[in-house]
Amino acid sequence: MEHIKSDCAAKILLKNDNILILTHDHPDGDTLGSAYALCRGLHQLGKKAAVLCTEDVPETYSFMWAGVEVQCFEPEFIVTVDVADAVLLGAENEEKFKDKINLNIDHHSSNNLQADFVVLESTAAATAEIVFDILKYWGVKIDVPMADCIFTGISTDTGCFRYSNTTARSHNIAAFLIEAGANSHDINQTFFETKTRVYAALERLALDFLTLYFDGACAVITVTQAMLEQSGATASECDRISALPRQIEGVKVGVTLRETQNGSFKASIRTNGPVNAAELAGKLGGGGHVRAAGCQLEGPLEKALENLLRVVEEEIS
Ligand SMILES: [Mn+2]
The missing domain is CATH 3.10.310.30 (Diaminopimelate Epimerase; Chain A, domain 1)
Known part of the structure; x- marks a missing residue:
């Protein structure tokens, strides 16, 4: 297991293909936003990539995967996002993948998931902030759906930019995303102002x-x-x-x-x-x-x- 920075992770991902991205079970805005932003970025680079979650994902998040091409392939490189422990992969994915994880991207200081490479930034308010850096490193175009994914990750993990984990970096990335067209108002309305x-x-x-x-x-x-x-x-x-x-x-x-x-x-x-x-x-x-x-x-x-x-x-x- 080797601890690396996000730019190094970006380089490693560039060298690989047929990439499977795993979220944690009981998925939230950060794990899903990170996963789909990364998946969309990899598709832009012409790579095969897919997101897998053991549980059904609530419809509230459907904007994240709208228009994402469903690609079938034999996974060659496995990435986890926002998963602090193997047990959080959910029983099915834990059994299938826990010894095969190549890259673990997370912001939980308690992270103890085994992987070849680990990007762990406990000062990041959301894993989505780390994924943002990877996308920037690649130089891919951060389109509206990607901006929405990352914005949702940061907004939901910071309680709409209120919790003490919120930093200038969170706001700077959010500002960039809003300029890129993120539907910040709709997202905050959905996750913070609307109750079913x-x-x-x-x-x-x-x-x-x-x-x-x-x-x-x-x-x-x-x-x-x-x-x-x-x-x-x-x-x-x-x-x-x-x-x-x-x-x-x-x-x-x-x-x-x-x-x-x-x-x-x-x-x-x-x-x-x-x-x-x-x-x-x-x-x-x-x-x-x-x-x-x-x-x-x-x-x-x-x-x-x-x-x-x-x-x-x-x-x-
Ligand atoms: Mn998170």
């Missing part, structure tokens, strides 16, 4: 179960399978709920516990002030960023909560 009715129903149910701990320093929202069923929401619609607990005044650690089908819980951890979310999640076997991280907790709920709160208490005090 199903999501609104889920949010209402989940907020009923918001609980504060440690004098209000920790807020926990639980989303059960029953709530998903009652509202008709999918797991991907839970993502937005993760931002809510931290929004409450005085909260240092906001956690959303989402019950999975097998009864375990996925914890999305968001922090304010001094608490490092990646460290907190790391103590529970997960990882992520300083302000946003995640881990998996065994059920039942009481046990998951007990384990979570024990570690939160340590981190808060």
